Amino acid sequence: MDPLWLALFIAFAFALTALLAPWVAPYDPIEQNLSATLQGPSWANLLGTDHLGRDILSRIIHGARPTLLTSSIAVLIAGSLGISLGMISGYFGGLADALIMRVMDFLLAIPAILLALLVIVILGPGPSSAMFAVAVVGIPEFARLSRSQILSLRTREFVLASKSAGASTTRLLFRVLLPNSAGPLVAQAIVLAALAVFLEAALSFLGLGVPPPDPSWGQMVSAGKSYLQYAPGYSLFPGVAIAILILSLDVIADRIRLHFSGDENSITEAPTKAA
Amino acid sequence: MLRYIGFRVLQVLPVLFVASIVIWGMIFLVPGDPVALKLGPDATPLQLESAREDLGLNDPVLIQYGRWLSGVLAGNLGISFANELPVSSLIAERLPATLHLVIGTALVSLLTSVPLALLGVSSPNRTLRMGVSAYISMALAAPSFLIGVLLVYLFGVNLSVLPTGGYIPIWEDFGESVRHLVLPIATMSFFFSGLLTRFLKSSLTSERAAEYVDTARSKGVSKRQIWRKHILRNALLPGITIFGLYVGTLFAGAVITESIFNFPGVGRLLLDAVRERDYPVMQGAILLVVVLFLVVNLLVDVLYSMLDPRIRYAK
Amino acid sequence: MFRSSTESANHVDNGNNSQADTVLLSADAVEMRFASRKSLFSRSSSSVVAVDGVSFTLSSGEALGLVGESGCGKSTLARISAGLYKPTSGIVRLDGKDINSMSRKRRKQFHRQVQIVFQDPFASLDPRRSILEIITEPLRIHRIGNRKSQRERAIDLLQDVGLDEEVLDRLPRDFSGGQRQRISIARSLALEPAVLILDEPVSALDVSVQAQFLNLLQGLKERLNVSYLLISHDLAVVSLVADRVAVMYLGRIVEVGRTEDIFTKPTHPYTAALISASPERSGETGGAKRIILEGDPPDPANPPSGCSFRTRCWKAAEKCASEKPMLVERRDGQASACHYPEL
Numbered sequence: 016m017d018p019l020w021l022a023l024f025i026a027f028a029f030a031l032t033a034l035l036a037p038w039v040a041p042y043d044p045i046e047q048n049l050s051a052t053l054q055g056p057s058w059a060n061l062l063g064t065d066h067l068g069r070d071i072l073s074r075i076i077h078g079a080r081p082t083l084l085t086s087s088i089a090v091l092i093a094g095s096l097g098i099s100l101g102m103i104s105g106y107f108g109g110l111a112d113a114l115i116m117r118v119m120d121f122l123l124a125i126p127a128i129l130l131a132l133l134v135i136v137i138l139g140p141g142p143s144s145a146m147f148a149v150a151v152v153g154i155p156e157f158a159r160l161s162r163s164q165i166l167s168l169r170t171r172e173f174v175l176a177s178k179s180a181g182a183s184t185t186r187l188l189f190r191v192l193l194p195n196s197a198g199p200l201v202a203q204a205i206v207l208a209a210l211a212v213f214l215e216a217a218l219s220f221l222g223l224g225v226p227p228p229d230p231s232w233g234q235m236v237s238a239g240k241s242y243l244q245y246a247p248g249y250s251l252f253p254g255v256a257i258a259i260l261i262l263s264l265d266v267i268a269d270r271i272r273l274h275f276s277g278d279e280n281s282i283t284e285a286p287t288k289a290a
Numbered sequence: 291m292l293r294y295i296g297f298r299v300l301q302v303l304p305v306l307f308v309a310s311i312v313i314w315g316m317i318f319l320v321p322g323d324p325v326a327l328k329l330g331p332d333a334t335p336l337q338l339e340s341a342r343e344d345l346g347l348n349d350p351v352l353i354q355y356g357r358w359l360s361g362v363l364a365g366n367l368g369i370s371f372a373n374e375l376p377v378s379s380l381i382a383e384r385l386p387a388t389l390h391l392v393i394g395t396a397l398v399s400l401l402t403s404v405p406l407a408l409l410g411v412s413s414p415n416r417t418l419r420m421g422v423s424a425y426i427s428m429a430l431a432a433p434s435f436l437i438g439v440l441l442v443y444l445f446g447v448n449l450s451v452l453p454t455g456g457y458i459p460i461w462e463d464f465g466e467s468v469r470h471l472v473l474p475i476a477t478m479s480f481f482f483s484g485l486l487t488r489f490l491k492s493s494l495t496s497e498r499a500a501e502y503v504d505t506a507r508s509k510g511v512s513k514r515q516i517w518r519k520h521i522l523r524n525a526l527l528p529g530i531t532i533f534g535l536y537v538g539t540l541f542a543g544a545v546i547t548e549s550i551f552n553f554p555g556v557g558r559l560l561l562d563a564v565r566e567r568d569y570p571v572m573q574g575a576i577l578l579v580v581v582l583f584l585v586v587n588l589l590v591d592v593l594y595s596m597l598d599p600r601i602r603y604a605k
Numbered sequence: 606m607f608r609s610s611t612e613s614a615n616h617v618d619n620g621n622n623s624q625a626d627t628v629l630l631s632a633d634a635v636e637m638r639f640a641s642r643k644s645l646f647s648r649s650s651s652s653v654v655a656v657d658g659v660s661f662t663l664s665s666g667e668a669l670g671l672v673g674e675s676g677c678g679k680s681t682l683a684r685i686s687a688g689l690y691k692p693t694s695g696i697v698r699l700d701g702k703d704i705n706s707m708s709r710k711r712r713k714q715f716h717r718q719v720q721i722v723f724q725d726p727f728a729s730l731d732p733r734r735s736i737l738e739i740i741t742e743p744l745r746i747h748r749i750g751n752r753k754s755q756r757e758r759a760i761d762l763l764q765d766v767g768l769d770e771e772v773l774d775r776l777p778r779d780f781s782g783g784q785r786q787r788i789s790i791a792r793s794l795a796l797e798p799a800v801l802i803l804d805e806p807v808s809a810l811d812v813s814v815q816a817q818f819l820n821l822l823q824g825l826k827e828r829l830n831v832s833y834l835l836i837s838h839d840l841a842v843v844s845l846v847a848d849r850v851a852v853m854y855l856g857r858i859v860e861v862g863r864t865e866d867i868f869t870k871p872t873h874p875y876t877a878a879l880i881s882a883s884p885e886r887s888g889e890t891g892g893a894k895r896i897i898l899e900g901d902p903p904d905p906a907n908p909p910s911g912c913s914f915r916t917r918c919w920k921a922a923e924k925c926a927s928e929k930p931m932l933v934e935r936r937d938g939q940a941s942a943c944h945y946p947e948l
Contacts, residue, residue: 171728172723172725173728173729173730175689176723176729176730177742177746179687179721180742180743181713181747182746183746186746195733
């Protein structure tokens with residue numbers, strides 16, 4: 016079976032689970048049960064309980080929410096800001112281009128985690144800071160990508176044709192250039208989503224994301240570290256969930272990129288002297 | 291050649307300039323007064339004002355930047371908010387530990403990814419090739435903290451074979467040092483070897499398909515020789531650039547790993563700085579990383595241009 | 606709309622740029638200088654002059670052909686005339702007004718009156734849009750009509766170019782080069798422009814399709830009374846449609862005049878060489894021998910002094926190196942830039 020379908024299924028299942036968490040989870044994720052702490056998987060608790068007796072499965076299900084929230088909002092912010100900057104840079108060139116690209120180069124020179132930490136230091140820890148941190152990480156690649164797309168498209172004849180019909184700059188940018196650059200940008204959005212899942216989990220793992228008692232996958236992995244010899248599932252189950260989600264997103268992103276890099280060639284088909 | 295170096299240096303300067311402004315200026319982005327943050331909520335207005343004078347915060351912005359910049363160029367990265375120690379000495383103190391990790395990871399990844407990439411490209415066994423691809427996918431998807439925790443569970447808790455924390459410099463006690471390094475390095479190497487293997491695989495594949503291979507074959511050169519003399523060399527060369535690109539990532543990965551394994555390195559320093567809102571440490575560390583990244587990439591480019599005759603003669 | 610629809614197509618035979626006909630589009634000493642790539646480290650003195658002081662006039666209902674080798678600047682001139690590039694010096698005028706100093710509103714009006722069709726049929730249509738959207742885009746930009754009337758107009762335009770209504774909902778990739786060019790023409794006619802600039806419209810098409818296409822152009826010109834600025838490297842193409850022809854070499858116009866005059870009695874050596882190289886027309890020059898030009902075209906970044914053609918001209922003399930020849934009228938309606946013209 017084509018792994019793409021599995022990946023898509025997983026991604027959708029994840030999103031659905033996150034959205035419907037209160038109805039899907041068997042237990043209340045923050046309800047404690049101190050008489051049944053660190054139990055292994057059983058019929059009562061399919062994935063066991065944590066050190067406060069809370070059901071791990073329910074916490075994983077609810078933990079999908081901050082992950083979904085952070086990655087979607089971060090991708091949205093990074094996408095709109097990054098693509099806009101890239102369009103300005105690519106279309107207008109000159110000083111704006113030089114300035115914007117220098118800043119992007121700088122942002123790209125800092126590894127993702129460090130940049131995220133930098134933003135957290137400024138904004139203070141918390142889920143919304145994590146969102147901004149991931150967004151800042153994602154902006155430069157979007158900017159670079161959309162800029163290079165605009166640069167290669169803006170001298171194409173169909174763009175000039177619209178221009179010669181009197182199209183305004185805004186119209187050219189948003190109705191002509193952007194739709195034709197969509198492919199690689201969509202792929203990049205998925206790539207960023209995968210990175211966002213990782214970063215949010217990493218930040219939570221380091222104690223800088225969603226504060227307890229609300230569940231988040233990274234934080235669960237961190238808390239479970241102390242109880243590895245009693246209930247390894249506490250750390251490992253949420254960790255595996257993260258890995259599976261990231262893997263699925265990676266697969267989807269690869270496929271999209273493949274699809275569009277093939278498509279690109281058809282736009283630049285050399286005139287074959289056909290009738 | 292000299293011209294190329296000069297040209298590349300010129301390219302780097304604007305980025306460094308922007309970096310310095312952003313890094314220095316970040317303290318103004320923080321909501322709230324930097325002095326109040328430093329002295330805490332109990333400080334009196336008098337204390338705040340005198341602290342402001344001391345730190346020179348009442349001077350015009352340009353002068354503050356100039357002062358900071360000249361300090362940096364002289365090696366002074368500021369004083370930590372948390373413990374009044376110079377940032378540069380704090381970092382210098384922790385650097386060796388992190389370097390153990392980083393260099394170890396680089397070596398291990400290199401040693402594993404070359405044979406893996408070769409297997410993944412040229413092995414006649416299809417399962418093996420698919421296995422390598424699967425390994426790459428998983429290595430890139432699994433978060434390092436999961437790997438770390440998993441390794442701790444398997445080898446530290448269950449089998450109790452290896453220590454799960456602490457650091458001993460390699461020059462003090464080789465054996466013990468290595469024992470303490472195994473798990474952290476393995477954790478970091480997983481991801482990095484995935485990166486490297488993927489890159490080498492694609493590099494090897496494209497070299498193998500290159501025309502000169504057909505030419506050599508038709509001349510009767512043996513497969514082995516072609517591989518050794520041509521394909522390998524041509525494919526490994528761009529691998530150098532990968533190191534340049536990802537040197538920052540190596541240091542960044544150390545943050546998480548050092549947290550899991552209680553390693554007293556720069557990563558832990560950074561984490562503590564984030565938790566305590568210790569800006570000077572943060573600024574110093576980020577600046578160092580950016581400079582390191584740019585310098586390493588520059589060196590890599592120059593090295594690459596020296597090794598690859600095509601670039602040398604292209605001019 | 607300024608274009609009078611009652612203007613007859615009579616003056617097609619009279620290729621003379623007579624004062625009685627209204628001049629629609631004109632270029633006045635237009636120059637286009639591109640800075641050379643290396644300008645970051647070297648001095649900016651190395652620039653390429655793509656268009657070197659070109660002037661022309663285009664009257665209503667007239668078809669002006671622009672011929673020359675690739676690289677002579679004709680495409681650049683086309684785009685300048687369509688308002689896509691701003692010339693580094695000189696003025697392009699529509700109805701006597703400088704198009705580059707127009708207000709935004711007037712400029713939009715200008716685009717309604719002057720349209721351009723490009724060479725590459727595979728790159729001139731937005732691959733993501735349906736044919737309907739492509740053809741009606743100019744109408745939507747200028748807010749003409751509603752969805753229904755726009756669709757009807759599109760159907761009419763398609764009919765004009767010989768394509769069927771069912772084409773409307775398909776994508777460009779379903780069509781051949783010739784069909785795409787027709788769609789491009791249909792789009793360019795949507796706004797009922799007075800001037801249609803065609804940049805190598807048939808170069809990417811098979812020879813058999815070219816003839817069909819040129820017939821279409823000729824028919825449209827007569828029916829809709831559009832003026833053409835037709836650019837091509839192929840003399841045969843130009844001779845079929847154009848009333849007047851201008852010959853370009855290295856950014857300058859070296860000869861201009863009525864089509865028949867140019868082809869039967871060329872006065873510039875370059876024109877003569879071009880004609881003799883073209884199999885269809887060489888017979889008309891009274892069986893003149895095939896002229897083969899020596900040497901390669903000079904580097905546009907470093908043109909020869911004086912007459913830029915002198916390095917390949919068999920008549921070149923001292924004067925040609927020292928003095929740049931100006932366009933001088935030789936016969937009625939025919940001018941050339943040469944110190945030793947063939948009269």
